[in-house]
Amino acid sequence: MIQTTDRHASSATESSTNGKGKDPVLWNDWHVVAKGVDLQPGTLMKFRLLDTDLVVWRGEDGQVHVWADRCPHRSVRLSNGKVEGNTLVCSYHGMVYNPEGQCIKVPAHPSYPPPKQACVRTFQVRERYNLVYVCLGEPEKDVVAFPEWDESTYRCYLTGPYFIQSNGYRAIENFLDVAHFPFIHGGILGDLDKPEIEDYEVVINEAGVFAKDIRVWQPDPYGTGVGDYVIYDYWAFRPLTAYLRKYSPNGDCLTLLYNVTPISEEECVAWMSGSLNYAHSISDEEVQAFQDKIVLQDLNNLESHFPKKLPLNAPLEFHVPSDRSTLMYRKWLKQLGITYGIL
Ligand code: FES
Ligand code: FE
Numbered sequence: 001m002i003q004t005t006d007r008h009a010s011s012a013t014e015s016s017t018n019g020k021g022k023d024p025v026l027w028n029d030w031h032v033v034a035k036g037v038d039l040q041p042g043t044l045m046k047f048r049l050l051d052t053d054l055v056v057w058r059g060e061d062g063q064v065h066v067w068a069d070r071c072p073h074r075s076v077r078l079s080n081g082k083v084e085g086n087t088l089v090c091s092y093h094g095m096v097y098n099p100e101g102q103c104i105k106v107p108a109h110p111s112y113p114p115p116k117q118a119c120v121r122t123f124q125v126r127e128r129y130n131l132v133y134v135c136l137g138e139p140e141k142d143v144v145a146f147p148e149w150d151e152s153t154y155r156c157y158l159t160g161p162y163f164i165q166s167n168g169y170r171a172i173e174n175f176l177d178v179a180h181f182p183f184i185h186g187g188i189l190g191d192l193d194k195p196e197i198e199d200y201e202v203v204i205n206e207a208g209v210f211a212k213d214i215r216v217w218q219p220d221p222y223g224t225g226v227g228d229y230v231i232y233d234y235w236a237f238r239p240l241t242a243y244l245r246k247y248s249p250n251g252d253c254l255t256l257l258y259n260v261t262p263i264s265e266e267e268c269v270a271w272m273s274g275s276l277n278y279a280h281s282i283s284d285e286e287v288q289a290f291q292d293k294i295v296l297q298d299l300n301n302l303e304s305h306f307p308k309k310l311p312l313n314a315p316l317e318f319h320v321p322s323d324r325s326t327l328m329y330r331k332w333l334k335q336l337g338i339t340y341g342i343l
Contacts, residue, residue, distance in 0.1 A: 002182075003190075006264075007208050007297070011297075013310070014155075022050075023061050023338060023339050023340035024137065025239060025336050025337065025338050026050060026140060026200070026239065026262065026338070026340050027050065027136050027137035028135065028137040028138050028140050029135065029140075029143075029238055029239070029240070029241075030048055030126065030129045030133040030134070030135050030139060030141070030143040030144075030263045030329075031050075031133060031134055031135070031136075031140075031262070032132065032133055032185070032259045032261050032269075032271050033047045033049060033054065033066060033132050033134050033261065034047065034056050034057050034129045034131070034132040035130055035132070035158065035160075035161070035271070036064075036127055036132055037058075037129060037130060038053065038130060039056065039058045039064060039275040040048045040058065040194040041058050041059065041061075041062055042058035042059075042083045043057065043058060043080070043083060043299075043341075044056065044059055044060070044079060044081070044083055045057075045067075045079070046077070046079035047071055048263045048264070049136065049261060049262065049263065050136060050264075050340070051088065051263075051264050051265075052068070052136060053068070053069040053077070053079075054066050054067065054123070054134070055067050055077070055079040055081075055088070056068050056076045056134075057070040057083050057088055058083070058130065059083060059084055059085065059086035059087070059099060060083075060247070060249070061086050063086070063099060064076055064125050064127055064132050065088070065099060065122065065125065066122070066123045066125050066132070066134040066178070067088070067101055067120045067121060067122050067123065068120060068121035068122075068123075069122070070118065070121075071090040071092065071095065071120070072118055072120060072299075073090065073092070073093060073095055073103075073104075073118065074092060074093070074336070076090065076091070076092045078090055078120065079090075079192075082196070084096070085133070085157075086098070086099055086174045087099070087104070088120075093106075093107065093108060094107040094108075095107070095217075100119075100122065101119050101120035101121065101122040102114070102118070102119050103118035103119065106135070108177055111215045114224050121154050123135060123136055123249065123279050124193035126141060126142075126143050126145055126150070127150075128146075129146050129149045129158070129257075129273050130158055131158070131259065131271060131273070140334045141238075144237045144238060144241045144257065144259075145168075146243075146254055146255075146257045146273050146275075148206075148255055149256075149273065149275070151275075152253055152277035153277050154276065154277050155275065155276050155277075155279065155287075156273065156274065157238065157273075157274050157275075157284060157287050157288060157291075158271070158272070158273050158274075159271075159272045159274070159291040159292060159295075160269070160270055160271035161266075161269045161296075162269065162270040162271075162272075163267070163269050163273055164267070164268050164269070164270060164299065164302055164303065164304040165267055165306065166266070166267070166268055166302040166303055166305060166308065167265060167266055167268070167308045167310055167341050168240045168260045168261070168262040168268040168341060169240070169310040169329075169333065169341060169342075170308070170310060171260045171268050171302060172218070172236060172240060172258070172260055172306050172329065173271055173310075173326045173329060174298055174301075174302055175234075175242050175244070175258045175332065176209075176211065176234050176236065176242060176325045176326055176329060177323075177325070177326060178190075178197060178214055178216050178232060178322070179195070179322040179323070180195075180198050180301075181218075182194070182195040182197070183293060184297050184298060184301065185297055187219055188219070188293075188294070189216070189218060189294070190217065190218065190219075190220070191217050191219050191227060192217065192219070194217040194227075196209055196332060197214070197215075197216070197321075197322035199321060199324075200212065200213055200214045200215075200325075201213065201320050201325065201326075202325050202327075204231070204328055204331065204332050204335070207235065207237060208236045208237045208332065209234075209235065209236040209328050209329050209332050210233070210234070211234040211235075211324070211325040211328070212233050213231055213233065213264060214231065214232040214233070214325075215229045215230075215231055215233060216229065216230055216231075216236070217229055218230050220225065221248055221252075222278050227250070230246055230247070230248050231246070231247055231248070232244055232245070232246050233247075234325055236329050238334055239336065239338055240258070240259070240260040240261070240262060241256065241257070241259055242257075242258045242260075243256065243257050243258065243327070244256050244258075249320055251277070252276075252277065252278045253276075253277045253278075254274065254275070254276050254277075255272045255274065256272055256273070256275075257272070257273040257274075258270065258271075258272055259271045259272075261272070262340070262341065263341060264308070265308070265309060265341040266308040266341070267311050272291055272295075273284075273293065274287070285342065303323075307343055309341050309342060310341060310342055310343065311332070311343045312330055312333060312334055312342045312343065313342065313343065314340075316343075328331075
């Protein structure tokens with residue numbers, strides 16, 4: 001796994017707790033902030049989402065909380081504190097906050113009732129598919145479903161977090177793009193001798209963007225040493241949540257849910273939830289190593305975009321027919337009125 005927590009944490013310490021990017025579409029959406037297994041009862045971690053510093057903690061009762069990383073007493077980081085039972089204790093003057101974010105104890109004045117405004121800003125949380133999701137605003141929809149997670153015919157896995165010095169939409173576009181396979185993932189997902197991409201269909205509907213029946217030549221899709229075409233279907237369900245299904249005539253099917261969390265307009269963290277209805281004998285470590293390798297191959301280009309922001313309103317880039325999926329994605333983002341991370 002590419003572990004990126006340190007790079008991420010150092011950037012978080014410099015940030016503000018007041019999100020500057022209150023784009024309502026992103027503000028009211030769900031974003032992954034942690035893997036459930038990385039957050040054991042009694043532990044906390046810090047995270048930065050949409051330029052907003054957060055403390056993510058799990059009480060001894062198993063409940064996860066995501067709060068603004070700021071003690072309302074003297075504005076220090078709550079992430080410097082500690083979890084005690086089902087409360088969070090600030091490191092500075094030891095004030096104790098209950099799961100609702102309300103201060104319930106002032107150690108310097110044991111008989112003093114904490115004022116009502118002694119309350120931390122809290123956010124809504126969901127825990128699904130071993131991922132912790134937070135919404136900074138009012139969620140308009142549920143988190144994007146990954147139904148394979150609970151199906152016994154699929155072998156499921158989770159990889160990441162992958163810290164990427166890239167705008168989140170650029171990361172989603174990279175996920176939707178098959179034309180780079182021969183050049184970046186040659187010998188694995190594509191073949192330099194067969195870089196052609198046939199026309200395919202893309203639509204925008206109430207679920208988002210849907211690109212269908214994209215045929216890609218792969219050198220060894222079935223592990224037999226013989227190349228063949230595989231089919232990809234792609235969905236962008238949310239501006240920063242996409243999903244793909246790759247399948248073959250022999251019935252092999254792979255799906256990937258790609259959650260991209262915007263730290264800022266130019267940095268993101270990606271998480272991949274995958275499922276396979278084959279390769280049940282391959283170890284988890286091998287599956288994870290394969291996914292890490294593919295992500296690593298993409299990093300150099302992903303981190304080199306200039307400008308980093310997505311040029312939705314600036315005529316800076318040219319397009320070819322195989323860009324149809326990303327073009328429709330851009331059209332959809334425009335329809336949604338997205339402004340954060342956009343040029
Ligand atoms: Fe947190 Fe005083 S700043 S208890
Ligand atoms: Fe790639």
